[in-house]
Amino acid sequence: MNSRIWHITTNTFREAVRDRVLYNLIAFALLMSGAAVLVGQISIGIERLVVINLGLTAVSLFGIVIAIFIGIGLVSKEIDKRTLYTVLSRPVRRWEFIAGKFFGLSGTLVVNTSFMAIGVFAALLYVSPHLQSSDASVLVALYFIVLQFVIITALALFFSSFSSPLLSAVFAFSLFVIGSFAEDLRGFAKLAHGFTHWMATGAAYLVPNFSALNVISQVAHGEPVSSQLVLYNTAYALVYSAAVLAGAVLIFEHRNLK
């Protein structure tokens, strides 16, 4: 990797790690995994289902909050505080800055997810002392959650490159919510006619398809995840993120840093 991108990546990671808010959010996520153990006791035989469902949902939700909370300020904060000026006055190209910020936050989220995943597996081992082969699907679900984080990080960075932190948060969170219903939106598009059909189809394919990346329920019920879906989702997340990042770079390259 370009050394400048690497240094920006490590600095972004260090900034996130030294942000105390991050630890509060991780603690909450771990608490929720622990709470899942208690909730699972409301009925016999559903402990595993509840732990996996609630645990993975906590990992997903808190990770999205971290991705948006940190992602929206990645560029705008550096402009407001003028820290960007001393970076770009050096032989650092603007696209390298965007790439470094993206990899830095993505790396942070991967590490966070790993810690939160330990919490989920700890809760799982508590309710079921012996792991089953179907529990490997939990790792796939976690991988898909990481892919969600990668997309949402790219989106937060995109909005941060031209918008205020508040608006960036609204846009990014809105896209996350709409994207979670992307399959329903595609279904609606198929039923619609004329102009509505084209508008709905365009919107359905433009918003990130978070519903395809959400296999929590499937995994909680012990159903396997096909390797085809893993390949498709990986390619989709990479292509979608790359396209969004290209947009961020295009905007940022032409932005006057007043």
Next chain:
Amino acid sequence: MAAIEILGLEKTYSVGFWRKRPKCALQPLHLTVEDGEIFGFLGPNGAGKTTTLKMLMGLVFPTGGTARILGMELDDPKMKAQIGFLPEQPYFYDYLTARELLKYYGQLSGLEAKRLSARVDAVLTKVGLKDAADVQLRKFSKGMLQRAGIAQAILHDPKVVFLDEPMSGLDPMGRREVRSLIEEMKSEGKTVFFSTHILSDAEALCDRVAIIHLGELRGVGVVAALTSGVHNSVEVVWQGAAIPSGVKALGAECHLAGDTTRVVIPEEKQEDVLDALRRDGLRLISVTPVRTSLEDYFVAQLAPGKSDVTSGVSS
């Protein structure tokens, strides 16, 4: 080769929400800064100093014109490796220590790892931050932040250093420290281009200055040449509060300060005043020619329609 060549650089913004109106932040600017000089870019707030610096750093895109630094284009990474920049009222990554900050900037500037540590230590010592090297920047005072800012600007031993209001907000001790750092840069052969509205600093440091107001260059010249205009006046200071009748007759205003009195008179009246003092037995303390200060020149250039650029006042 000139260190900095600004060739008609200009910037106009579009302001307004529905109806965009053009707002000229900088009219076409032509300026050359020679190698090794300390060049002061003076002007009141909102004159266009920071806009000019930002265009040179590639942070803002000019509407017209070009510029070259060390003979290279503004977007050339090789050029950027040879310049340093301190923005106005800098704010750095407050979660980093001074040492971590400089190490980060050194890495971005392409300094080799084995040379970097030694260079960071040397620069921290130079700016007087060696003892605070491992303290997080959020605990730094304003003066310490400014010194950290200068440290990052000179870390990679650049040939040209750009400083935007480097003395802004500093106490007298802080200003003196920054002044001596700038003098040291010059002794190392660096070209220093700094913007300020504190004229005494410019007068003390700069070889040449340019004055800009409302986006327009109003004057350029060697400081000594700009301030050598003699008003043909002299200031006479004597002991005591008494004012001789010969001095009163001139109609000049006398100022009492402590146990001395001073008056500014036309040079041709000097002998008359000295005779008047002798007649009254008053003790003469000093007779000093009155010179134009940079402030006088600065204020004169800010007058509407005034510009010394076409009158050829330059070195």
